Amino acid sequence: MGGVPVVAAAVCPHPPILVPEVASGAAPELDAARAACANVVAALLATGPDRLVIVGSGPTPSGVEVRRPDMPLSLAIGEWLVGADQAPQLHQIATDAPPEECLAQGRALAAAPDRVALLVMGDGSACRGPKSPGYDDPRAEGFDRAVADALAAADAPALLALDPGLARERTRLAWARTAIAFAAVGAAMLRKELIPGLIVLATTPLIWAVGRFASHEPRGRPRPGRLLVVTMTVTLVAVLAVVAAFLGHGPTSLRQLLHV
Helix, strand or coil: CCCCCCCEEEEECCCHHHCHHHHHHHHHHHHHHHHHHHHHHHHHHHCCCCEEEEEEEECCCEEHHHCEEEEEHHHHHHHHHHCCCCCCEEEEEECCCCHHHHHHHHHHHHCCCCCEEEEEECCCCCCCCCCCCCCCCCCHHHHHHHHHHHHHCCCHHHHHCCCHHHHHHHHHHHHHHHHHHHHHHHHHHHCCCHHHHHHHHHHHHHHHHHHHHHHCCCCCCCCHHHHHHHHHHHHHHHHHHHHHHHHCCCHHHHHHHHCC
């Protein structure tokens, strides 16, 4: 490819509850997962890369749950994992990008002339059991195992052979989770700040509707117009979140509301 190969690459999950402040009382239950992610990041940095690139899907779900509505959740968690003392490059791949497009973007990153370490953010199915966020899906365990085995073996053909249709179903769940998160935050804000709380609550049906719109695209159709609508909506929601925060007397006040 003409460039220096990627010197290291790793995959980490990006559930918002990795952040202790979000997990609240359940934070200790994820200490092992956080430690594993920290070890992964340390191993990547130990290779001495010229660039650390965080790769994540977007623009949805947003990072509103970790107070970063300005970026996708995947990149927000990745940035949190590497720490404030690092300056990683953030690389967003469309949530509904086909495998061929993901492969092309991966090759472009690997073809860079400098030494690159990749931190790739990706979650499991979230559909394993009736208490899972996406409810129970009997296909979930097999899908997760196939992904894990392919990653462990660095088996690119196996990754390309995965059914993207199952991943699209997870995209619908991501939109739903984002809408629920906004509804919960808005309800909490109503206790002390009426107008900001109403603004946040008003975005909930918008997020839900656009999520349905984005996830019902027929396969094989061009996506530019649809992606533009989704991107504009995410931008609007981020602006409304910022407005609500300032109407509530700033981010400090918002944090206090969320910890009530």
